[in-house]
Amino acid sequence: MQGCLTIDLGAVVANWRLLGARHAGAVAAVVKADAYGLGAAAVGRALRDAGCGTFFVAQLEEGMALREALGPGPAIAVLNGFARGKDGRAGLLPVLNSLGDVAAHAGRDAILHVDTGMARLGLEAREVVRLLDDPGLLAGVRLRWVMTHLACAETPAHALNAVQRERFAGLTQRVARGVPRSLANSSGMFLGVDFASDLARPGAALYGLNPTPARSNPMRPSVTLAAPILQVREVAAGDSVGYGAAWIARVPSRIATVAAGYADGYLRHLAGAGVVGSLLGRPVPLVGRISMDLITFDVTGVSAAHPGAMLTLLGGAAPSADALAAAAGTIGYEVLTALGRRYRRDYLPA
Numbered sequence: 001m002q003g004c005l006t007i008d009l010g011a012v013v014a015n016w017r018l019l020g021a022r023h024a025g026a027v028a029a030v031v032k033a034d035a036y037g038l039g040a041a042a043v044g045r046a047l048r049d050a051g052c053g054t055f056f057v058a059q060l061e062e063g064m065a066l067r068e069a070l071g072p073g074p075a076i077a078v079l080n081g082f083a084r085g086k087d088g089r090a091g092l093l094p095v096l097n098s099l100g101d102v103a104a105h106a107g108r109d110a111i112l113h114v115d116t117g118m119a120r121l122g123l124e125a126r127e128v129v130r131l132l133d134d135p136g137l138l139a140g141v142r143l144r145w146v147m148t149h150l151a152c153a154e155t156p157a158h159a160l161n162a163v164q165r166e167r168f169a170g171l172t173q174r175v176a177r178g179v180p181r182s183l184a185n186s187s188g189m190f191l192g193v194d195f196a197s198d199l200a201r202p203g204a205a206l207y208g209l210n211p212t213p214a215r216s217n218p219m220r221p222s223v224t225l226a227a228p229i230l231q232v233r234e235v236a237a238g239d240s241v242g243y244g245a246a247w248i249a250r251v252p253s254r255i256a257t258v259a260a261g262y263a264d265g266y267l268r269h270l271a272g273a274g275v276v277g278s279l280l281g282r283p284v285p286l287v288g289r290i291s292m293d294l295i296t297f298d299v300t301g302v303s304a305a306h307p308g309a310m311l312t313l314l315g316g317a318a319p320s321a322d323a324l325a326a327a328a329g330t331i332g333y334e335v336l337t338a339l340g341r342r343y344r345r346d347y348l349p350a
């Protein structure tokens with residue numbers, strides 16, 4: 001018996017449309033890391049059919065697999081770049097992150113990434129100066145877009161947001177005049193109209209994570225995770241449950257053992273953080289440590305608890321990915337991308 005991830009492609013498409021309605025320019029879809037764990041092929045096809053024409057992945061191999069899934073139409077850009085010719089016939093767009101990349105991809109379509117405050121990838125200021133001194137360096141490349149990436153978009157009050165926007169405006173005006181611009185990620189799209197560009201690059205918000213952490217979530221949730229109960233047992237007051245005897249029953253209790261664990265991305269830090277699951281709409285507290293393949297819930301008084309019943313762990317009446325992340329001291333992005341390979345994936349059609 002295995003757990004089941006239900007992925008609502010209709011919600012993903014609705015989220016993409018909602019973002020499109022609030023953005024003056026076009027909206028791409030970031031589907032790196034297998035669409036944040038939801039499945040890049042299925043998500044990509046649903047968004048392509050809804051009219052999305054540009055996709056971003058992180059790695060060459062992801063891009064080639066996505067081309068296979070989507071066919072020849074949409075643009076597929078590879079954020080980490082790739083060596084010249086490595087994409088074979090997949091027709092991928094390299095993101096040029098350095099002067100070396102610019103030189104290597106002369107003669108083909110590409111995206112230029114200028115760094116404005118992330119110091120991770122993209123041309124540094126001194127490299128941009130080289131491009132200005134020697135415009136011939138860029139002459140061979142057909143720039144489809146010029147992009148930058150915001151470091152603090154989920155913190156609207158952070159001063160770096162406006163600094164990056166201004167640096168980007170200045171640099172693109174000088175090195176890539178007239179080239180369409182790509183600025184905001186999910187949270188960047190909620191910073192106001194000044195952060196609009198020709199192409200926004202949301203990922204997280206498409207999948208229902210909250211792009212405005214200080215406010216209520218404007219996006220539709222797209223994932224639920226349920227896993228089957230393997231056993232239900234009675235424990236006496238004073239009995240311990242699980243590794244380290246970390247949880248001790250204060251009263252006689254019924255404990256349900258569920259088939260999911262940290263090997264499936266149910267983060268070990270969730271133990272002891274007050275997390276609940278949902279069994280037929282009844283909240284059931286997580287108890288004891290998280291094992292590799294198993295977790296335990298206190299189902300005392302819940303008559304529906306029996307082997308084979310599905311207990312909801314994430315989404316629906318259970319906590320959202322963002323809520324689980326907060327309990328585990330991480331971000332929803334990590335909860336989604338950690339979702340394991342052992343779950344069955346069911347897709348609700350768009």
Ligand SMILES: *Cc1c(COP(=O)(O)O)cnc(C)c1O
Pocket residue numbers: 030032079149184185186187201202203204205
């Ligand atoms: C991952 C990524 C995005 C998408 O970010 P979200 O916060 O998920 O919307 C956009 N641009 C770049 C360069 C990225 O690496």
